[in-house]
Ligand SMILES: Nc1nc2c(ncn2[C@@H]2O[C@H](COP(=O)(O)OP(=O)(O)O)[C@@H](O)[C@H]2O)c(=O)[nH]1
């Protein structure tokens with residue numbers, strides 16, 4: 001007989017309570033199991049450090065794939081920050097110099113694009129323009145030159161330069177420029193040391209494949225980050241062996257942007273093309289993929305000014321509707337999957353993120369652990385056991 005307290009409760013509600021306890025118990029036991037695995041691997045690692053040939057360490061390998069500027073290297077930086085693989089002083093110094101390079105290069109692209117936008121710089125600003133175009137690389141430990149600060153500040157005050165900034169999408173202006181320009185006084189201060197947030201916003205072209213080892217919960221995890229430019233893609237195959245999980249990045253703002261290497265090609269269309277070959281490749285049949293839509297912060301801003309249907313005519317959502325835009329692109333990517341890979345089968349995960357947001361990234365990186373058969377075997381069984 002039903003307990004009076006249960007009267008009126010739906011069977012679904014009655015099922016929910018034991019399910020919650022079952023999930024808690026599962027998480028407790030699997031956390032314990034995970035610790036055991038980590039301990040074993042740690043011991044294995046310790047032994048093998050003296051004799052690498054006699055015992056192989058079980059390692060996980062995360063492969064980051066996607067077009068240029070879609071956030072791959074930013075995700076790798078997040079992994080390092082979240083898993084306490086701190087940056088060395090020489091890396092921090094390299095990022096400091098990169099900050100100067102990003103500011104100068106960004107301003108150069110902007111100035112060079114003025115004629116194409118039908119804009120003209122007043123003669124009074126020519127000396128400032130020359131300072132920017134003539135600036136050399138920063139030497140080790142040298143402060144940012146004050147004349148560059150004065151020149152860039154003067155340029156940014158002018159309406160012509162401000163209009164070019166607003167129309168950045170038309171000229172493939174680096175998307176980190178608003179961040180850099182907002183932080184100029186701090187960058188140019190003699191005591192400037194890049195913060196984690198600065199490092200996440202800096203941009204360097206990845207050439208070839210970089211492989212970085214990050215220790216995730218005691219497990220040695222190799223993260224392969226590839227260059228996304230067209231000329232780099234033929235090298236991707238070198239990174240395809242022994243992968244345990246793929247993170248495929250797609251920049252949501254790519255719908256309105258063209259490729260830097262080929263202005264006739266749309267960034268989102270290019271990404272769809274690569275996605276088609278990766279998600280359907282026999283090679284990756286058994287490898288879980290996390291399809292990660294990045295730059296959600298910039299997308300929400302961009303969609304206020306541009307209509308998705310201007311680039312993708314079969315988009316029927318309202319202008320400025322970010323949720324409809326995201327759904328549309330997720331469905332476009334899903335429509336390319338022909339190999340039976342399916343979100344419900346838990347071999348495909350979809351996430352919309354802001355890659356520069358450390359808190360949000362933690363969730364995605366935990367997911368990489370859950371999806372990877374080596375990083376978290378019991379969790380995979382857990383994901384498979386739920387049909388929805
Ligand atoms: N605001 C914002 N910037 C991002 C995001 N993801 C990447 N970026 C920036 O986009 C630029 C290119 O990112 P990067 O990781 O180097 O792209 P990669 O070529 O795929 O490795 C960098 O300046 C990043 O800071 C994001 O989600 N939001």
Ligand SMILES: [Mg+2]
Nearest residue numbers: 072073205206
């Ligand atoms: Mg990169």
